[in-house]
Amino acid sequence: MIEADVIVIGGGVCGLGAAYFLSQTRRVVVLEQESQPAYHSSGRSAALYIIGYESPEVSALTAAGRSFFDDPPGEFDARPLLSPRGGLTIAEPGSEDQLGQFLARWQPHCPNLSAISSAEAGERVPILRPERIAAAAFDPDWYSIDVHALVMGYRRGVMRQGSSITCNARVTTMSRTGDRWWVEAGETYSAPILINAAGAWASNIGDLAGLHGVPLQPLRRTAVLLPLPKGGATWPSVHTLNEDLYFKPEGNGLMLSPEDETSSAPCDAAPDEVDVARAIDHFERLTNEPVVKLQSKWAGLRTFAPDRRPVIGPDPREPAFIWYAGLGGFGVQTSPALARYVARCVTQSGGQDEEVDAAIAASRLIAAAE
Ligand SMILES: Cc1cc2nc3c(=O)[nH]c(=O)nc-3n(C[C@H](O)[C@H](O)[C@H](O)COP(=O)(O)OP(=O)(O)OC[C@H]3O[C@@H](n4cnc5c(N)ncnc54)[C@H](O)[C@@H]3O)c2cc1C
Known part of the structure; x- marks a missing residue:
């Protein structure tokens, strides 16, 4: 004992x-x-x-x-544990009216969050298709842990x-x-x-x-890793305002997620092919970067109380x-x-x-x- x-x-x-x-x-x-x-x-x-x-x-x-x-403290190898990433939020056509609400909700907590032009969003992440950026916001204070x-x-x-x-x-x-x-x-x-x-x-x-x-309900979330497009290492994390896709540089790859939330029993979660396909399809519609190869894919459980x-x-x-x-x-x-x-x-x-x-x-x- x-x-x-x-x-x-x-x-x-x-x-x-x-x-x-x-x-x-x-x-x-x-x-x-x-x-x-x-x-x-x-x-x-x-x-x-x-x-x-x-x-x-x-x-x-x-x-x-x-x-x-x-x-x-001294036990931790990296100091700081955060590195600058930045966060770009994209309103796709049809959701641009909601950007004002998003800014009103988060600006009190995020002093450097602001609306930017579609052109600036395109400069920050050149693979974005200009016609898919109806409105955008950028926050420099997002970090990678x-x-x-x-x-x-x-x-x-x-x-x-x-x-x-x-x-x-x-x-x-x-x-x-x-x-x-x-x-x-x-x-x-x-x-x-x-x-x-x-x-x-x-x-x-x-x-x-x-x-x-x-x-407490576990919800499955899927991730896909693509080879990192040229110049991608310094891109911010890109999120759609509708919370149905994000992508971000991750090591030598680009991680995408369709932001799925599928109820699951507690388990060793594995990605569902439908969610993988959904992430890739949306990424190809939002960007001019065709997906020819996956480096890896995985899923994990995010567990929530009802509130x-x-x-x-x-x-x-x-x-x-x-x-x-x-x-x-x-x-x-x-x-x-x-x-x-x-x-x-x-x-x-x-x-x-x-x-x-x-x-x-x-x-x-x-x-x-x-
Ligand atoms: C795709 C994805 C993206 C995410 N992105 C972010 C992000 O960007 N930022 C962020 O802050 N969070 C993020 N999260 C959420 C974050 O990963 C979780 O909130 C966090 O890891 C929860 O930690 P935990 O220790 O509670 O759970 P876990 O890491 O799952 O640890 C629980 C442990 O308990 C063990 N266990 C269970 N039952 C038993 C038992 N009977 N006996 C012994 N051991 C047991 C399990 O084996 C497990 O290792 C993300 C999650 C996913 C899936």
Whole structure:
């Protein structure tokens, strides 16, 4: 039997982040069912940091992590963890009337977001077909996140601080007796506090603990990697206003996504050929770049609560069970702020982190099963 102060279920960016901050004062064991951390959603993201994303709450939480991304501690190889990317939003013919609404929604949070001419959009990304750009906006403050360095830094910090990450350890049962959790994952693990950072499986982990009724739905999202067109390395990330296509430079390729949201059971997600074809078809209509070859394709699960807000904090029915789930399409960019917050739910230290407290207060996070 292995004893710890805290058991974290899930070795994605959320579980590792929470373990990283907690390991400074607690003995933590992270249990991950796969043979390596970040195998699921955390290893399949678009790696973007976008303040004007999803909701004002998510925006505030993303902004609250900025100083960590800019100046991470010594365990992190890359400094800063962000590199400039820029974001170009394109209104295709028929949706140009909605650009004003988009700007009104996000300009209060994104001071450098502004409308630009179609000609300027074409200069920024020359493969765009001029007739497909009815209106456009540009925000220079979008960044690429070095997700690998973030995850490896969290991982290194956990180990250096004397905590552990155990892979191939799928949690199959758990119970609470006295003031401790007893968890079976190949071996028996025991700790007074448990953090559920199981991503797409978070509802199932709630069920194992007898904490039913937290409706988290995994939604599949597809990605395709094309060879990088000439000159593409410096292009911004390009998104349609209708949220039905984005593409962005990614290493030596160009990543596209049809921004699909197909309900899925928790699983090792794989791309559906229809979604791949839809992404390519739309990309070919929007640009003058024919797709002749795919470098790779993949899919990942983005898991949402019905109101698309994260499910964070102690379960009101069992406060020793802490949720860190429902991170949808923003779990990486909110990770420094939310992981630190989740760690503080355990240590119950307050008032030391005004930046995060302010963002949490602004976000009105739902408590699980409230
Ligand atoms: C295509 C795509 C693009 C995205 N783009 C962005 C982006 O640009 N920016 C951004 O911030 N976010 C983005 N996201 C979202 C982001 O990837 C997720 O919000 C984030 O990775 C969630 O992290 P997690 O740790 O909760 O989940 P995961 O990384 O899935 O980790 C959960 C872990 O729990 C483990 N687990 C589950 N059940 C058990 C069990 N019983 N026992 C042991 N272990 C278990 C799983 O194996 C898994 O490794 C994107 C997602 C996708 C799919």
